[in-house]
Structure formats: C-alpha cells, structure tokens
Amino acid sequence: AHLERIDAVEDRIHAFLHIDREGALEAARATDERRAAGAALGPLDGVPIAVKDVIATRGVPTTAGSKILENWRPPYDATITTRLREAGLVMVGKTNMDEFAMGSSTEYSAYGPTYNPWDTARIPGGSGGGSAAAVAAYEAPLAIGTDTGGSIRQPAAVTGTVGAKPTYGGTSRYGLIAFSSSLDTPGPCARTVEDAALLHAVMGGHDPRDSTSIPQPVPDVVAAARLGATGDLSGVRLGLVKEFAGEGAEPGVVAAYRESVDALVKLGAEIVEVSCPSFKFALPAYYLIAPSECSSNLARFDGVRYGLRAGDDGKHSLEEVMSITRDAGFGPEVKRRIILGTYALSAGYYDAYYGQAQKVRTLITRDFQAAFEVADVLLAPTTPFVAFELGARTSDPYQMYLADLYTIPSNLYGGPAISVPSGLSEGLPVGLQIMAPTMADDRMYRVAAALE
Ligand code: GLN
Numbered sequence: 001a002h003l004e005r006i007d008a009v010e011d012r013i014h015a016f017l018h019i020d021r022e023g024a025l026e027a028a029r030a031t032d033e034r035r036a037a038g039a040a041l042g043p044l045d046g047v048p049i050a051v052k053d054v055i056a057t058r059g060v061p062t063t064a065g066s067k068i069l070e071n072w073r074p075p076y077d078a079t080i081t082t083r084l085r086e087a088g089l090v091m092v093g094k095t096n097m098d099e100f101a102m103g104s105s106t107e108y109s110a111y112g113p114t115y116n117p118w119d120t121a122r123i124p125g126g127s128g129g130g131s132a133a134a135v136a137a138y139e140a141p142l143a144i145g146t147d148t149g150g151s152i153r154q155p156a157a158v159t160g161t162v163g164a165k166p167t168y169g170g171t172s173r174y175g176l177i178a179f180s181s182s183l184d185t186p187g188p189c190a191r192t193v194e195d196a197a198l199l200h201a202v203m204g205g206h207d208p209r210d211s212t213s214i215p216q217p218v219p220d221v222v223a224a225a226r227l228g229a230t231g232d233l234s235g236v237r238l239g240l241v242k243e244f245a246g247e248g249a250e251p252g253v254v255a256a257y258r259e260s261v262d263a264l265v266k267l268g269a270e271i272v273e274v275s276c277p278s279f280k281f282a283l284p285a286y287y288l289i290a291p292s293e294c295s296s297n298l299a300r301f302d303g304v305r306y307g308l309r310a311g312d313d314g315k316h317s318l319e320e321v322m323s324i325t326r327d328a329g330f331g332p333e334v335k336r337r338i339i340l341g342t343y344a345l346s347a348g349y350y351d352a353y354y355g356q357a358q359k360v361r362t363l364i365t366r367d368f369q370a371a372f373e374v375a376d377v378l379l380a381p382t383t384p385f386v387a388f389e390l391g392a393r394t395s396d397p398y399q400m401y402l403a404d405l406y407t408i409p410s411n412l413y414g415g416p417a418i419s420v421p422s423g424l425s426e427g428l429p430v431g432l433q434i435m436a437p438t439m440a441d442d443r444m445y446r447v448a449a450a451l452e
Pocket residue numbers: 101102103104126127146147148149150151152179290401404
C-alpha cells in the first residue's frame with residue numbers, strides 16, 4: 001500500500017532519493033512468514049519506514065544528498081539500520097536531504113529539493129525534509145532523521161508531523177555519515193507522539209561501536225507517551241524560555257505557541273518563566289562549532305576512498321585529483337562550511353573563534369541546568385517561521401541559518417527535544433518544542449502526547 005502511495009504522489013513530493021521496492025517487499029514477506037509460523041511479533045514488525053540518506057544501509061545507495069557519494073553502496077549497515085531490521089521494520093527507501101545535512105530546506109540537496117505536501121511551492125524544512133515530507137504525505141508512517149542543529153524538529157514543525165531529537169548519545173552514530181560529531185543525533189519522525197516513542201525505543205540504547213554512546217537503557221518513552229495521552233499534566237512544571245517567547249518569530253507562530261501553552265495549563269501543568277541569557281549566543285556558537293567539526297569530518301572525501309573521483313586522467317598529481325574531486329563533488333554550502341571551519345580552527349584564530357564558541361557551549365549548558373532546577377521541561381516554538389517558499393532564503397546564508405534559532409541550544413547542551421504540531425498559522429503547520437534534561441527523554445514525550 002505504501003509503495004502504491006509513493007507511486008501516486010512521489011513525483012510531486014520528491015521525498016526519496018532511492019526507493020527499495022524489492023528490499024521492502026522481501027522484508028514485508030519475512031514478517032508475514034514469521035506471523036504464519038506463529039512467532040511473536042514486535043510492535044513495529046512489518047511497519048514501513050523511510051531512512052534519511054545519511055545512514056549507511058548495506059548494498060542500498062547512501063549519498064548524504066551529495067554528488068561526491070553518488071552511487072555509493074555501503075558495505076555495512078549502521079547500527080540503527082541493523083536495529084530497524086531486527087525489529088522487523090520494512091525500509092521502503094532513502095530520503096532526500098540537504099547535502100551532508102547542512103541546511104534547513106532540502107534546497108541544498110545535490111539531487112533537487114523536496115516539496116512540502118501542504119503546499120508544494122514551499123520547503124519541507126531541512127536538512128531532513130525528505131523524511132518529514134514522506135511521513136506527512138503518507139508515503140511512510142515512520143522515518144529516521146538526524147538532528148545536529150534542528151534537522152529533525154524543524155522539518156517536523158513545518159510539515160505538521162512529530163520529530164524527536166533524543167539525548168545526544170542515546171541513539172547510535174555508528175554508520176551515520178558524520179557532519180558534526182559532538183552534535184549529530186539520530187531520531188524518530190512520525191505522525192503521532194506514540195509512534196515516535198515506539199520508534200525511539202527500537203532505535204535507541206547503548207552501542208559499543210559508538211564511543212559517545214551512553215551505556216544506559218533508553219528511558220521508557222512509550223509508557224511516558226501513553227501516560228501523557230491520558231491528558232493529565234498535574235504537577236508538571238513547564239518552563240517558558242523568556243528569551244524565546246516570540247523574539248524574531250512570525251506573529252502567527254507566537255500566537256500558536258501561546259495557545260499551546262494555554263492548552264497545557266488546562267491539563268493541569270504549572271507555568272514558570274525561566275531566563276536563559278546565553279541562548280542568544282547559541283546560533284553564532286553553533287555556526288563555528290558545526291563547521292569546524294565538518295571541516296575535519298569531510299576530509300575523508302578525497303576521491304580515493306569513496307564515490308566520486310574526478311581529474312584522474314594521468315595528467316594530474318594525487319593532490320590535484322583530490323582537489324578537483326572535492327571541487328566537483330561538494331556543493332556551495334558544504335564548501336562554505338569547510339572554509340569557515342578550517343578558518344575557525346586555524347592556529348591564529350582558534351582561541352578567538354572555536355575556543356570562544358566552546359565557552360558559550362558551557363554557558364548554555366549552565367542555563368539549561370539552572371532552568372531544570374525549577375522546571376521539568378522547557379517550552380519554545382520549534383522554529384521562528386512557517387514553511388517558506390522555495391528560493392526565499394537561498395541567496396543569504398544567514399536567512400537560512402535563522403531557521404535554527406530555537407533548536408540549536410538543546411544540541412549544544414545535549415538534552416532531548418521534540419517538536420509536536422501546535423496548530424496552524426495562515427493555513428500552515430506550526431510546531432511546539434519541548435526540551436528536557438539529558439536522559440529524561442520520557443518527560444518530553446509525556447507533555448507532547450498530552451498536547452496531541
Ligand atoms: N540547519 C542546520 C544546519 O544547517 C541544522 C542541520 C542539522 O541538524 N543537520 O547546520
């Protein structure tokens with residue numbers, strides 16, 4: 001049924017870079033066989049899923065939205081891919097994304113943009129716009145995304161879906177093509193909070209192959225989502241982040257945010273205002289830290305080990321081949337980040353840029369810790385504006401970076417955050433963001449499910 005749905009709408013949405021029909025049908029048949037043999041099925045056994053093209057899938061193309069990895073078929077599975085297979089999930093394909101997960105609209109994909117199912121003249125968010133659009137357009141009930149600065153939550157917000165960034169280290173990065181290793185966090189995309197929790201539980205948990213994986217079980221996010229769905233939030237303290245109560249946001253987004261807060265109060269939650277003065281430095285700090293890490297991580301794409309090799313005609317030196325390959329294989333945004341990061345990490349500027357950004361990161365963590373002394377979760381809009389029209393923000397990188405204004409603090413801190421639908425502004429979806437302390441992912445699921 002999902003493959004038929006993909007056939008019907010995909011030419012208007014372009015959520016996928018690769019559709020794995022045979023693999024999907026084979027996995028679905030395997031579930032049928034297990035059921036016929038009387039085996040106990042798990043909660044997501046046989047459920048179709050779309051996977052962001054930055055996650056390694058053995059034998060199935062994995063491009064990270066880049067020409068430099070065109071036609072690359074990984075010889076191994078990411079831990080997440082393995083866990084999905086083991087849980088019986090049926091992967092229907094790999095989803096479109098901004099190249100190497102750098103962007104907020106999927107317009108930086110080397111393979112053309114994804115279109116928002118609500119209005120195909122508009123962007124579906126990014127970098128995981130393909131995963132969010134696939135879920136919103138009913139091409140898949142679930143998808144995997146990755147969130148480095150908001151790439152699960154912002155696409156969820158602008159497509160009216162649910163997207164969760166787990167605690168950093170709560171989901172494995174093994175087999176995830178690295179962008180910014182200290183921030184990259186895989187997580188679930190779904191149409192309901194409970195679905196997101198079920199996927200989170202299956203994909204998360206300790207992985208000895210990832211050195212930053214937390215050696216603890218995932219909190220019981222499914223039970224928390226079910227508890228929240230009862231609609232009782234008495235005793236829950238919601239912290240409203242003063243600095244994010246509307247500054248820089250569209251009026252319709254602010255109005256939807258206030259309505260969601262009122263709705264949560266009616267369910268018994270208590271409101272406390274919290275101040276997080278360092279959050280205003282999160283965006284500039286992120287745009288030093290993430291490019292710095294990317295400039296190092298992307299050094300491996302040298303035309304020798306993976307995918308594209310250009311200029312290898314016997315007339316160029318090895319160094320020239322690397323340079324020609326990188327020039328041909330990387331798009332403009334990726335090049336901008338590599339240059340920025342290389343500059344920020346260079347000997348003469350390290351302390352002034354990278355060092356300062358790391359200090360800001362510590363201050364942001366302290367803001368979170370202080371706020372969680374008085375509040376159980378923090379609330380803010382997910383993103384300052386609804387889905388914008390294609391092309392509206394591509395000429396000025398800063399305009400694109402502003403999409404991440406509210407999502408980045410939780411990445412720098414490492415705590416979990418979820419975006420849940422919070423009404424409409426001018427007919428387009430708005431998201432409410434709920435942030436929780438590290439390893440308290442269950443708390444955000446409870447509040448999110450109550451709002452639903
Ligand atoms: N939009 C942000 C960026 O371009 C977020 C990316 C992400 O979370 N992968 O870096």
